[in-house]
Amino acid sequence: xxxxxxxxxxxxxxxxxxxxxxxxxxxxxxxxxxxxxxxxxxxxxxxxxxxxxxxxxxxxxxxxxxxxxxxxxxxxxxxxxxxxxxxxxxxxxxxxxxxxxxxxxxxxxxxxxxxxxxxx
Amino acid sequence: xxxxxxxxxxxxxxxxxxxxxxxxxxxxxxxxxxxxxxxxxxxxxxxxxxxxxxxxxxxxxxxxxxxxxxxxxxxxxxxxxxxxxxxxxxxxxxxxxxxxxxxxxxx
Numbered sequence: 001x002x003x004x005x006x007x008x009x010x011x012x013x014x015x016x017x018x019x020x021x022x023x024x025x026x027x028x029x030x031x032x033x034x035x036x037x038x039x040x041x042x043x044x045x046x047x048x049x050x051x052x053x054x055x056x057x058x059x060x061x062x063x064x065x066x067x068x069x070x071x072x073x074x075x076x077x078x079x080x081x082x083x084x085x086x087x088x089x090x091x092x093x094x095x096x097x098x099x100x101x102x103x104x105x106x107x108x109x110x111x112x113x114x115x116x117x118x119x120x
Numbered sequence: 121x122x123x124x125x126x127x128x129x130x131x132x133x134x135x136x137x138x139x140x141x142x143x144x145x146x147x148x149x150x151x152x153x154x155x156x157x158x159x160x161x162x163x164x165x166x167x168x169x170x171x172x173x174x175x176x177x178x179x180x181x182x183x184x185x186x187x188x189x190x191x192x193x194x195x196x197x198x199x200x201x202x203x204x205x206x207x208x209x210x211x212x213x214x215x216x217x218x219x220x221x222x223x224x225x226x227x
Contacts, residue, residue, distance in 0.1 A: 044218055045164065105154075105211045106169040108169075110163035
């Protein structure tokens, strides 16, 4: 069965970086893209960006441009999302989700979420 | 960027009720519209894609309709497990946008 398993919760200080991993199983990793979506406490869903696991192409929302990098390791079927220069308002649950191969569309499987807390 | 507005923001209903949630886009998005259900502490779950296609494994009491700017998610007969927050999401443009959510509570 399709599974996306994310790395554990993180606590970071303002200005630090965090790298969240998302290990996929149960399907051919390079046949689907991965999107990253975050959710601040008590808030709605916010799309951060998408990566093609096929060719490494990325699309990021402008809000995170320059602060976020999405990568994949096809040898381990793992996607990564690194967010730099963390601020308190980056405190959120970060989700990876299976997306389409060549563009972002809909998200049919999700990871369990990774809570990132930014606090001094 | 496209703005997605859901109504109502919250809704109280009883088991067995028929419920409709509306999502409106700030510009036409054809049928590039998806619906998700989220329960507290859990990841969202895809219910409907391309406005009206039922995701595999989702009960048939869920249905979606609409095109252009106005869309609806209907639950034909509420079950206890349906009480959750529902989000619409457009994928007409980048970045894709979510609605603010509709919280469905037990009356």
